[in-house]
Amino acid sequence: MKFSAQQIADFLHGEVVGNASVEVSNLSKIEEGTPGTLTFLANPKYTHYIYQTKASIVLVHKEFEPEHPVEATLIKVDDPYACLALLLNLVNEALTAKKGIEEPHYVAQSVTLPDDIYLGAFAYIGERVKIGKNVKIYPQVYVGNDVVLGDNVTLYPGVKIYHSCVIGNNCTLHAGVVIGGDGFGFAPQANGEYAKIAQIGNVVLEDNVEIGANTTIDRATMGSTVIHKGVKLDNLIQIAHNVEVGEHTVIAAQAGIAGSAKVGSHSMIGGQVGVAGHIKLGDRIQVGAQSGIPNHVDDDAIIMGYPAVPSKEFARQVVYIKRLPDLTRTVKELAKEVESLKEQLKNK
């Protein structure tokens, strides 16, 4: 699909400067712009690119006045970045629009499929599953017995949801996500073996949760592992049984949260971070990548390291460790001087 500068400007309530009939079919970054694409200038740091870009249209702030000639057509808007996000969404919806029911699929007899569902081929829907409005279930997805899927849920190819889990409204789960696998619960026996402790709880995702590819969230032993509303999890994250993640917290790829830990709300957890079991992290904390958190953390803490300490302290530690050879040399020299002083004093 192609759109003219005029059409886009009308849609964004913007103003065209230049050729209003030039057409674009895709978006680009300003430094990589190619003919037939629309790009944007939001960060003043990138202003110089506007004089070189080969993109056909550039979204700019309504106050922007070029200092040199610009080849591209400009569309002046109130907020170029917000407008771009709007266009990205439009393009994405066009690319991923899916409706209808593909064959073959497996749907248990007790299930009623809503009219507006997308159900991909080779998808499996177990007994008594409840499905909301405007749900997209891509091919090869598994939805176990008694699962509840809210409205506007998207399950990308190969998502696996074990029985009895609950997926809130507007949740998006990317390919390979596993929800509700057994928690890692084994009781050591006298003979050195381990006995399995059955895990009969579930996983509850509240509304507006997004989960990245191949992330795993284990079901609770009893009760629920809970991901509160608005949480965003990146790829390959491990959430253990009975964990709770507070609302609007974002966690980067490959982080791991051990059993029964409570992560606060509105926090940012970096990639590859590890959180110990049974601890409580405060709200609004920020954790640097690869940190290891063995103990409770207060609200608003900014921490990093293994084990994690306040980030400023971590930065200081790094500097002091780098200076250790110097410090050691200084101490050796001091020892010599002290020895020499003792000698001199003795001889006085």
Next chain:
Amino acid sequence: MKFSAQQIADFLHGEVVGNASVEVSNLSKIEEGTPGTLTFLANPKYTHYIYQTKASIVLVHKEFEPEHPVEATLIKVDDPYACLALLLNLVNEALTAKKGIEEPHYVAQSVTLPDDIYLGAFAYIGERVKIGKNVKIYPQVYVGNDVVLGDNVTLYPGVKIYHSCVIGNNCTLHAGVVIGGDGFGFAPQANGEYAKIAQIGNVVLEDNVEIGANTTIDRATMGSTVIHKGVKLDNLIQIAHNVEVGEHTVIAAQAGIAGSAKVGSHSMIGGQVGVAGHIKLGDRIQVGAQSGIPNHVDDDAIIMGYPAVPSKEFARQVVYIKRLPDLTRTVKELAKEVESLKEQLKNK
């Protein structure tokens, strides 16, 4: 399904104190108990909850005598925790009972399906696969040619087992597990490129192995990658080619074991731990989370850190590193004092 206190007491050989006809349909934790659920009191630390819990039934030790009125019906047993584990198993078996063959599936001509199998829709069984008794193969599982599955094996949705691998009796593999992918073997060439080294070995899981969601175990270059009996692996773990994990060892989520490493028996490896290739870890070791192990480790070692050292030494290092700013200041002051002493001595 609902059960009365009397039915449960009879089953557990316990004694009812209170209303024997009250019914429950689920289990709960004592601090989260709700009407219609059964909970337990095993840890004396939680005793105060028994006077507040809304659970209908509480399993207690036969010696337990309440000091205040208790609303719930009590069932007195020899070992409340063991009884709970028993009930958890019962509930779990009821929830996950599966038999029969769902359509469509793909089973190669050379394979005979046992009568008691559960074969989910969209499962794939390759040529010459051997399948034991009471096996459950969930939907969308892939079992490659010449794989052997022992008795009581459960393969959860989307498990992938490459050709020629062997899965022992009573093994449970959770969703998304990949068994037998190629080991990471590439030979550097003179021109800076890498040539693939074909990986023709396999993976052998001995009996009673459980593997968490999305964990990957690579096939050996030649011979076998071996997971010995009773090993429990958590989610998202990487086991490289030709690794051997000793019996009854448990490994927490996101740990990685590099090629040809040998992990001992009866050990506990923490989450996100990394083990270097070609090294040997002793038996009965304990490794703290996120540790990096570059070298051989003796039997019974308790280690932590990057690189890993004895855990006590690690704790000490952490303290000493925290004190580095103080130490540095002390050294600076000493240097000044020594300088001043030298000066004074010169003037004497």
Next chain:
Amino acid sequence: MKFSAQQIADFLHGEVVGNASVEVSNLSKIEEGTPGTLTFLANPKYTHYIYQTKASIVLVHKEFEPEHPVEATLIKVDDPYACLALLLNLVNEALTAKKGIEEPHYVAQSVTLPDDIYLGAFAYIGERVKIGKNVKIYPQVYVGNDVVLGDNVTLYPGVKIYHSCVIGNNCTLHAGVVIGGDGFGFAPQANGEYAKIAQIGNVVLEDNVEIGANTTIDRATMGSTVIHKGVKLDNLIQIAHNVEVGEHTVIAAQAGIAGSAKVGSHSMIGGQVGVAGHIKLGDRIQVGAQSGIPNHVDDDAIIMGYPAVPSKEFARQVVYIKRLPDLTRTVKELAKEVESLKEQLKNK
């Protein structure tokens, strides 16, 4: 299939010493050799095994002369390791040869399947997908709309490729790999929630890329996440949106590369390494396992640590940290001595 020593020697242009008619059906390591297998002696360190091995045939260098009697038949060749790699490939090809189209599958109407394809059961091919020669698509693979698959591509069971991604010639993707999931892009809102930023770019794998099981590569926000030719990625790796990995770089398991980072060519990145977003790593670098890289790295650097420093410096830091208790004790003793010197000086 069985082959005689003579057949193998003819194939490898080698010379038989011993029983030319002995037959083998598999390969083995020299220390684990069993009758009916062929093994090899490439590393002189292993020479003593040749006098004990139970393997029927041993590939040896043409110059090799046994110092003791050898039971096995020898085949003398120019380069035993290269000959072994050749045999491994042959065996592997025999084991994994696949052709034909299995039922059921889902292929969109706009797609033409090449004659020589292997298409496994339950595989899904979306609209307008282009498929090269000699492609193998294993069961339960998902290929989204507008994906391009080059010649000789192998997609193992359960691979998921989102729409519009490009897979070059001779690429191999192992089970559970996810290509083209959404990048982790969310814009913080004034109310503390996050707004999704649609990810409309794609992933491009150039030729000769191999990707290990359950690794995830996210699509770009705009433009492409690019894995250049010859790159080898191990299992459970995370490659974020808009990352670029330079040609012939190898990355070990569980490493993670954050958004928009550029990894150079001909580099070796260890397991569980973390690379921060928006940084640039030089060419031909080597990164030790579990390192954390927060900043740009020069060409040819050899680094390790958290945060990463030159590996030699890291080794030194480890030693100095171990000596901290000693250093602290020395400083305390010095302080005492200085105190005593001051005292003595006062009294002089």
